[in-house]
Amino acid sequence: MKKLQNSGRRKFLGILTFTATTAVCWPLIGTAKSQAVTTKRIPSSGEKIPVVGLGSSRTFNVGNDPVARQACTEVMHNFFNAGGNFIDSSPMYGSSQDVIGYALKKLNKTEQVFSADKVWISDHDEGREQMETSRQRWNIKRFDLMQVHNLVSWEEHLQTLYKMKQAGEIRYVGITTSHGRRHRDFEKIMQRHSLDFIQLSYNIIDREVEQRLLPLANERGIAVIVNRPFQRGDLIDWAKRHSLPSWAKEIDCTNWAQFLLKFIVSHPAVTCAIPATTRVDHVLENMSAATGRLPDAMMRKRMITYVENL
């Protein structure tokens, strides 16, 4: 009898907790689910992906901490619920791949995810083994996109990736850089090799890639993933100290995450941005940037001027 009473109490508390959580989060969840998610096409295939994805550098590298793993799972749960599916990782990011794999299995999303990972090893002979280890960590059948991380041994790895794509082991091939590293080499590879994706750093402050790399990607039909959209959090922390302009409503922005992300994904060459976070409220804010109107060229100039004058 006592057991039954306890079980009833637990159920009641469970329902109470669920109701309270839903009530608190409803405005955010409601916003994210009520509008269609903006997508862009991958030029080489025409396949559409949401303009906001999920990065995993630092944020998902939580080791075996069960509490932190659960928190990451919650982030991914809300990301998928809000219409996201593009997740990016790398063997460089410690336990991030394991944590993503853990969450995908728990959420039963191993089929739904658009999986993007990287090969990051100097000895190209060990590249295949590293990619296989990564695949097992993700708990998926195959990667959608495999990229050469920061151009490490890129010539050899690219050849391996082309073979893998031909054999159907991966669907897309790409290269990555971050924080403006090796842009000249990057440009040469884009000009001379067949690529489905490139990944680079771009945000409203760091706009160097607008000069050559983004126009080249547009010209060559290469999809562009943008990493570090918030400069590892520094940019958004700084922006949040200032008020959002009243005219941000014209592009359906109610927070800085939307403002900064909409600036990035509204560039004609950019396919998606991949902000990383450990927080559910932040992932919902980020995903809300994939809804509503995007700025046009005039509005983008206005956004730059506003931020530069802060």
Place this chain on the structure above:
Amino acid sequence: MSEWWTYQLADLILFTPKTYFRLIEIYNISIWPIQLVALLLSCIIAVLVWRRPICSGKIIASILALSWLWVAWAFHLQRFADIHWVATYYAVGFVIQASLLIWIGVIRDRLTMNSVESLVQKLGISTLIFALFIQPLLTLFFGENRNQVELFGITPDPTVIATIGLLMLINVRKHWWIYIIPLSWCLISGATLWVLESNYYFVMFVVGILASLAIIKKAH
């Protein structure tokens, strides 16, 4: 890792401060009550330094070597390597230092202590007391909870600082190279804590500078 020069320091620390300090917390919880053994060893070192009985050098060297080995295995390899791939190499460095301590202190019995007279020795005593008893209080004060405490023989920083203090205290003029790994760790840990925006990142830099000055002073 090729093109390593293109990476900034922050690019190499791929975990958040919260994850790092939670790692220490979970580590402390999982190894309890080994912390009591570590505290006992801290007290034994303090008594040996104070009373200086025969064989104190060998006993202290054994305790230090044991501590470096434990930190290499239990902290770096078993835990830290989960979130930071470089920790495997840190473990190797800690094992090498343990071997050097056994070679010089236990096998060759060269870690002999004289009475504390010189400035370097006085600094050594202060550094040792700081590592054994004050630094744990500092981490208790700045940490989110008591499980994030850092102790000699349990986590790297107090272990390294205590070792530096003891080396400043004893007569190792000819064996300056035994400072190399502890000094390297001061730089690595200080830089890591700086990137993680820890409140006490400067401690490792200060100890490193003090030890470097001690080596120069002893050499002259």
